[in-house]
Amino acid sequence: MSRLFSLGVAVATGVTLLFLLLPIIAIFARVPPGDLVSALGRGQATDALLVSIETNVIALALIVVAGTPTAWLIATGSGRLRDVAVTLVELPLVLPPAVAGIGLLAAFGRVGLVGGNIHVIGTELAFTKAAVVVAITFVASPFYVRSAIAAFESLDPSMTQAARTLGAGPGRTFVRVALPLAAAGLGSGAALAFARGIGEFGATLMFAGSLRGVTQTLPLAIYEAFDLDFDLALAISAELVAISAVILLATKVVFRWRSPSPSTTLFGPTTPRSI
Amino acid sequence: MALSVTFDHPLRSYDASIDLTVEPGETFALVGPSGAGKTTVLRVVAGLLRPRGGRVALGDAVWLDADAGICLDPDRRSVGLVFQEYALFPHLTVESNVGFGGRGRVSDLMERFRIGHLAKAKPAELSGGERQRVALARALARDPAVLLLDEPMAALDAHTRAGVRAELQELLRDLALPAILVTHDFEDAAALADRVGVIADGRILQVGPPDELVASPSDAFVASFTGGNLLHGFARPAREGLTEVVLDGGAVVFSTDPGHGRVGVVVYPWEVSIAHAAAADSALNHVSAPIASLTTIGNRVRVRVGPLVGEVTAASAERLGLERGQIVVASFKATGARLVPLRD
Numbered sequence: 172m173s174r175l176f177s178l179g180v181a182v183a184t185g186v187t188l189l190f191l192l193l194p195i196i197a198i199f200a201r202v203p204p205g206d207l208v209s210a211l212g213r214g215q216a217t218d219a220l221l222v223s224i225e226t227n228v229i230a231l232a233l234i235v236v237a238g239t240p241t242a243w244l245i246a247t248g249s250g251r252l253r254d255v256a257v258t259l260v261e262l263p264l265v266l267p268p269a270v271a272g273i274g275l276l277a278a279f280g281r282v283g284l285v286g287g288n289i290h291v292i293g294t295e296l297a298f299t300k301a302a303v304v305v306a307i308t309f310v311a312s313p314f315y316v317r318s319a320i321a322a323f324e325s326l327d328p329s330m331t332q333a334a335r336t337l338g339a340g341p342g343r344t345f346v347r348v349a350l351p352l353a354a355a356g357l358g359s360g361a362a363l364a365f366a367r368g369i370g371e372f373g374a375t376l377m378f379a380g381s382l383r384g385v386t387q388t389l390p391l392a393i394y395e396a397f398d399l400d401f402d403l404a405l406a407i408s409a410e411l412v413a414i415s416a417v418i419l420l421a422t423k424v425v426f427r428w429r430s431p432s433p434s435t436t437l438f439g440p441t442t443p444r445s446i
Numbered sequence: 447m448a449l450s451v452t453f454d455h456p457l458r459s460y461d462a463s464i465d466l467t468v469e470p471g472e473t474f475a476l477v478g479p480s481g482a483g484k485t486t487v488l489r490v491v492a493g494l495l496r497p498r499g500g501r502v503a504l505g506d507a508v509w510l511d512a513d514a515g516i517c518l519d520p521d522r523r524s525v526g527l528v529f530q531e532y533a534l535f536p537h538l539t540v541e542s543n544v545g546f547g548g549r550g551r552v553s554d555l556m557e558r559f560r561i562g563h564l565a566k567a568k569p570a571e572l573s574g575g576e577r578q579r580v581a582l583a584r585a586l587a588r589d590p591a592v593l594l595l596d597e598p599m600a601a602l603d604a605h606t607r608a609g610v611r612a613e614l615q616e617l618l619r620d621l622a623l624p625a626i627l628v629t630h631d632f633e634d635a636a637a638l639a640d641r642v643g644v645i646a647d648g649r650i651l652q653v654g655p656p657d658e659l660v661a662s663p664s665d666a667f668v669a670s671f672t673g674g675n676l677l678h679g680f681a682r683p684a685r686e687g688l689t690e691v692v693l694d695g696g697a698v699v700f701s702t703d704p705g706h707g708r709v710g711v712v713v714y715p716w717e718v719s720i721a722h723a724a725a726a727d728s729a730l731n732h733v734s735a736p737i738a739s740l741t742t743i744g745n746r747v748r749v750r751v752g753p754l755v756g757e758v759t760a761a762s763a764e765r766l767g768l769e770r771g772q773i774v775v776a777s778f779k780a781t782g783a784r785l786v787p788l789r790d
Binding site for chain 1: 492493494519520521523525526527529533535536537546547548584585587588
């Protein structure tokens with residue numbers, strides 16, 4: 172019975188891992204490596220890579236700068252209002268990307284809720300590079316804010332209390348104690364948000380369009396090449412796989428180094444406790 | 447300046463209601479079991495907890511006045527709080543930990559606490575005793591007017607404790623600050639504090655110098671907490687002005703204290719002598735039973751005989767050849783049997 176169980180577990184694990192890995196192997200197996208590299212040299216792929224990097228870096232900066240204080244306030248708060256805030260922060264997670272795209276258009280489009288006001292001052296948001304940033308920020312921010320809330324909540328309260336009794340005000344306590352102690356969790360949240368942002372597709376397509384060199388990010392370039400040049404689509408996909416793998420590995424390496432936890436995952440940051 | 451603390455605050459299963467004053471230079475120990483509300487007192491003084499009602503003042507400086515709506519933030523109260531597990535910042539070096547609250551006296555304090563050689567070390571690399579010294583230095587770097595110590599010995603092993611206790615004793619005397627020390631160990635409290643308050647269920651049951659608490663515990667809880675054996679029984683007046691107590695186990699003991707009805711009989715371990723047979727001496731009370739346990743603490747041995755724990759020197763224990771299971775007689779005088787009311 173116990174042997175049967177072990178066998179069952181082993182088979183299920185094997186099937187799961189193979190299933191997860193197969194599409195990635197297929198991407199690299201379809202096209203010879205030389206063709207992959209030359210396909211990447213083509214203008215469309217380079218343009219998309221630049222747009223992706225630029226928009227994602229800006230979006231991540233916005234997410235971290237605005238999301239960190241938000242997460243701190245939510246993590247240290249209490250009561251009904253806090254629960255409402257957590258739910259609001261998680262909203263984009265459950266929103267289908269198409270709905271996010273429509274929502275962003277309805278809000279910031281030319282005839283949108285606040286888009287009209289933007290139009291008056293002579294600029295337009297929709298279908299610009301800024302729109303890509305907005306779409307990515309909207310979709311990816313929950314990944315960061317949720318991790319940051321968890322990281323701040325797992326801080327030993329006696330750490331911040333000790334800082335307060337040592338004469339530090341709330342600001343100094345946050346900067347010198349809470350931030351450094353939550354750094355690992357914040358880092359993993361940022362990595363998650365970045366990974367989600369790099370892969371963002373639906374909301375960007377609807378809100379920013381797919382203009383080569385302007386709003387066409389890597390996933391949009393794949394979608395466009397998919398009909399015309401399958402090898403190019405594969406090459407760009409391989410590029411995205413590489414970027415994602417680098418993010419994942421970098422995060423794990425950082426955690427190995429920061430914490431002795433045996434299993435490091437993007438979702439379970441371990442923060443140093445009091446000593 | 448004297449520190450006065452009065453407050454009441456609802457806790458999980460009872461309301462804490464505290465009223466105490468600590469004189470300048472005095473060390474006041476709060477002793478009681480876990481969950482008695484000891485740490486709550488420190489949190490209220492430090493400003494980490496705003497109680498439902500009350501007042502905290504150091505001399506003329508009012509830190510908390512619930513009626514007037516005054517409650518200073520912790521960083522605006524001149525307190526040094528040493529946390530139970532020390533709460534050292536794990537990401538900062540010893541030097542940065544000590545200097546967190548104030549840079550002026552860092553090198554003096556590091557020298558005073560013999561941690562100068564650890565300046566660049568992180569807390570994780572330190573021993574328990576070293577961590578405690580870093581925590582003390584850090585709390586004092588801000589030059590506080592009040593020192594609060596939360597179970598300063600609890601995180602130390604038995605070997606380190608004795609030395610640390612002596613150091614703390616000296617430190618508290620030198621600082622001459624009003625200090626509140628929280629501990630669950632009466633011996634620590636007795637060694638370090640000028641006055642001790644025994645706290646249970648959020649209330650201070652008795653306050654006094656440690657020897658006074660031992661000499662005349664106000665009730666059974668204080669007696670057992672200060673280390674006495676507590677036996678339950680039924681008292682009635684007997685011959686020659688003595689009180690006879692029929693213990694719940696059936697044995698009869700005599701006390702010089704007056705009493706009647708349900709009482710607690712308190713016998714301190716050092717009033718109990720152990721022998722192979724009842725000696726023809728002045729002790730009126732004898733309990734004959736097998737030795738249930740023998741515990742050696744330094745040069746003393748605690749011997750559990752029936753319901754009593756007696757304390758003898760290690761040398762005596764060896765001379766008598768005490769062993770577990772051996773039937774011996776534990777004796778104590780009627781003057782060593784104190785009668786206390788039982789709490790209901």
